[in-house]
Amino acid sequence: MADTMTATPKTLRDASCADDYDPNSMPVAKARELIRTFLTPMSAVERLPVRSALGRVLAADVISPIAVPGHDNSAMDGYAVRFADLKPDAETVLTRVGESFAGKPWSGAIAAGECVRIFTGGVMPQGADSVVMQERASEDESGVRVAPGALTKAGTNRRFAGEDLKAGQLVFRAGQRVKPAELGMIASLGLSEVGVYRKLRVAFFSTGDELKSIGTPLAAGEIYDSNRYTLHGMLTRLNCEILDMGVVEDAPGKLEGAFSAAAQSADVVITSGGVSVGEADYVKQLLDKLGEVLFWKIAMKPGRPLAYGKLGSAHFFGLPGNPVSVMVTFYQFVRDALRILQGERDVKPMPTFRVPLSAPIKKAPGRTEFQRGILTPDGAGGWTVRTTGDQGSGILSSMSQANCFIILGNDTGNVAAGEPVDVQLLEGLI
Ligand code: AMP
Ligand code: MG
Numbered sequence: 001m002a003d004t005m006t007a008t009p010k011t012l013r014d015a016s017c018a019d020d021y022d023p024n025s026m027p028v029a030k031a032r033e034l035i036r037t038f039l040t041p042m043s044a045v046e047r048l049p050v051r052s053a054l055g056r057v058l059a060a061d062v063i064s065p066i067a068v069p070g071h072d073n074s075a076m077d078g079y080a081v082r083f084a085d086l087k088p089d090a091e092t093v094l095t096r097v098g099e100s101f102a103g104k105p106w107s108g109a110i111a112a113g114e115c116v117r118i119f120t121g122g123v124m125p126q127g128a129d130s131v132v133m134q135e136r137a138s139e140d141e142s143g144v145r146v147a148p149g150a151l152t153k154a155g156t157n158r159r160f161a162g163e164d165l166k167a168g169q170l171v172f173r174a175g176q177r178v179k180p181a182e183l184g185m186i187a188s189l190g191l192s193e194v195g196v197y198r199k200l201r202v203a204f205f206s207t208g209d210e211l212k213s214i215g216t217p218l219a220a221g222e223i224y225d226s227n228r229y230t231l232h233g234m235l236t237r238l239n240c241e242i243l244d245m246g247v248v249e250d251a252p253g254k255l256e257g258a259f260s261a262a263a264q265s266a267d268v269v270i271t272s273g274g275v276s277v278g279e280a281d282y283v284k285q286l287l288d289k290l291g292e293v294l295f296w297k298i299a300m301k302p303g304r305p306l307a308y309g310k311l312g313s314a315h316f317f318g319l320p321g322n323p324v325s326v327m328v329t330f331y332q333f334v335r336d337a338l339r340i341l342q343g344e345r346d347v348k349p350m351p352t353f354r355v356p357l358s359a360p361i362k363k364a365p366g367r368t369e370f371q372r373g374i375l376t377p378d379g380a381g382g383w384t385v386r387t388t389g390d391q392g393s394g395i396l397s398s399m400s401q402a403n404c405f406i407i408l409g410n411d412t413g414n415v416a417a418g419e420p421v422d423v424q425l426l427e428g429l430i
Helices: 012-017 028-037 180-188 227-237 252-265 279-290 323-341 397-401
Strands: 045-049 078-081 092-100 114-118 130-133 137-140 143-146 170-172 193-197 201-207 241-248 268-272 292-297 305-311 314-319 353-356 368-377 383-387 404-408 420-425
Touching: 012 292, 028 305, 028 323, 078 092, 078 143, 170 180, 201 227, 201 252, 227 241, 227 268, 227 323, 241 252, 252 268, 252 279, 252 305, 252 314, 268 323, 279 292, 279 305, 279 314, 292 314, 305 323, 314 323, 323 368, 323 397, 353 383, 368 397, 368 420, 383 404
Parallel strands: 092 114, 201 241, 201 268, 268 314
Antiparallel strands: 045 193, 078 114, 078 130, 092 143, 137 143, 292 305, 305 314, 353 420, 368 383, 368 404, 404 420
């Protein structure tokens, strides 16, 4: 038994003691996997009016209380008929006996040789089994003339009760994120409220003496803090409750205060800057005092330094300082971790697909690169991709110009024009 238990570390310390654990060259996939083992999904639940549930995660299964649609109805404007009445190779003349509008059904039943004028969504009258679209029929004093061959089989243009959702059916499982289609489906069931997990509270701050918040003039050597803004955007898109704690000076006392306050008030603490080599030792000591944190050099570019751990019950992500690295590490590590913490089940990474390069790329094997790419139509019905140009980790405009990541695997070296590469769309990720 004991030898089968080595695979999943129970504590962060166990994780860091595994034989193949190398904090100085941590593969992207391994870091992701390790982080995953420490994530406990949210359990606190709240009930919300349907619209407010957009972007939230369902906390309970949704069972359909009714069938949708509730009755057989027409998919077309036309005439409700009995298929058996129609002559396949000659015109059929039927007697119109009523009208069925959406929301205003006709209460009678049609007999042989009869039809009912019907509109899209109108309830199918008793006795009718099919709908002839109005373009295939005309009306005059002799009745409704249905063109030969207007229908080839019974049931045409008829929508069946429960064809979307059946009464008692499991519609959504707990752990599913509510998107626009889910909002509409919940409304179609007549449910005015749904149970969702409460929002994840995420506190974040930037570290660095060179950073100034906007609204303050810059002195020599200072820059404006942009990471808190990209983080604000990325976390807001993920529907987190955010606690922006501003810029914290690189001073032990200030940092300790900020880390403790963040860990006490949030489910997740994210910082940017201060986890690179040199700074790490100092921040490391501080974090070791407050919790259990692992510092990694991920075998990736950009985004090499990354810290992950627990500060009390809060999860901690220490992201690199460079603005592009912040975004890349957020999307590649933090995003899916937050989705799991929010209660989402079946969290799968964003799909990648292969697209040929329109210009060569230089790359050294031994790390995974997330270059910023621009996908464009190739003029022949396919797509082609190129980089945004300079891939420096401080060049935030590369993230703005890009519509995808070009992901170059660990073992990949230079890639020639025309060769396929893995791309991951930013749209959907952000
Ligand atoms: P660090 O990881 O703290 O060594 O920072 C790496 C680089 O990112 C340095 O050039 C920093 O000035 C820059 N940087 C760190 N934090 C921020 C921030 N919040 N906004 C913009 N640039 C930053
Ligand atoms: Mg710094």
